[in-house]
Amino acid sequence: MTTEQATWRYFYVFIPSMIVYTAGVFGITWAVDHLALPAFALCGLAAIPIFAILCALWAHWRFITEIDEFLRAIQINAVLFGVAGVLVVATGWGTLEMLADAPSLQVFWLLPIFWAAYAAAAVVITKREGGVF
Amino acid sequence: MKNKLKALRAERNWSQAVLGEKLGVSRQTVNAIEARRYDPSLPLAFRIARLFACAIEDIFEDDAPGKPSA
Numbered sequence: 001m002t003t004e005q006a007t008w009r010y011f012y013v014f015i016p017s018m019i020v021y022t023a024g025v026f027g028i029t030w031a032v033d034h035l036a037l038p039a040f041a042l043c044g045l046a047a048i049p050i051f052a053i054l055c056a057l058w059a060h061w062r063f064i065t066e067i068d069e070f071l072r073a074i075q076i077n078a079v080l081f082g083v084a085g086v087l088v089v090a091t092g093w094g095t096l097e098m099l100a101d102a103p104s105l106q107v108f109w110l111l112p113i114f115w116a117a118y119a120a121a122a123v124v125i126t127k128r129e130g131g132v133f
Numbered sequence: 134m135k136n137k138l139k140a141l142r143a144e145r146n147w148s149q150a151v152l153g154e155k156l157g158v159s160r161q162t163v164n165a166i167e168a169r170r171y172d173p174s175l176p177l178a179f180r181i182a183r184l185f186a187c188a189i190e191d192i193f194e195d196d197a198p199g200k201p202s203a
Contacts, residue, residue, distance in 0.1 A: 003159045068169050070162035130164045
């Protein structure tokens with residue numbers, strides 16, 4: 001499989017997953033504000049974005065397994081940067097919350113932080129290795 | 134790792150993209166190997182050697198310090 005094919009296969013799952021995720025998050029927020037739903041119904045609604053995240057992560061895993069070994073090394077490095085970003089923010093902000101009464105950071109934001117750190121690292125590493133975006 | 138991939142490719146007038154297609158890898162991968170930014174795995178090194186009909190050590194040279202002398 002070529003890199004282009006793997007990339008298209010990735011986006012075919014990733015983009016719809018992120019649309020469902022975003023719609024699910026906004027939908028739950030709206031439902032909490034406007035509807036008096038019982039707790040089990042909210043838990044059921046919360047399963048929608050969770051399922052979407054699992055689909056997106058599965059697409060990412062599949063993408064990494066389908067591209068060639070050099071591009072895979074770039075992607076794995078970028079994922080490690082994403083994880084590092086999450087750990088740094090979670091640990092750093094958590095320490096500030098404990099010791100300096102910093103405002104609470106919802107763990108909801110860890111996923112966007114991961115994607116942001118991953119994306120930035122993927123762009124930088126790919127450019128450094130002679131790739132094109 | 135030093136290698137003769139660029140010279141072998143030039144002898145055949147292949148672009149990096151063409152060589153990548155023949156090896157089943159991306160142009161970036163060929164570029165990274167030629168520029169010595171990436172050492173290929175053993176399976177890929179064998180594919181390269183097969184494509185150019187020569188031995189791996191004819192294409193790649195171990196420039197690691199402390200290698201045993203011949």
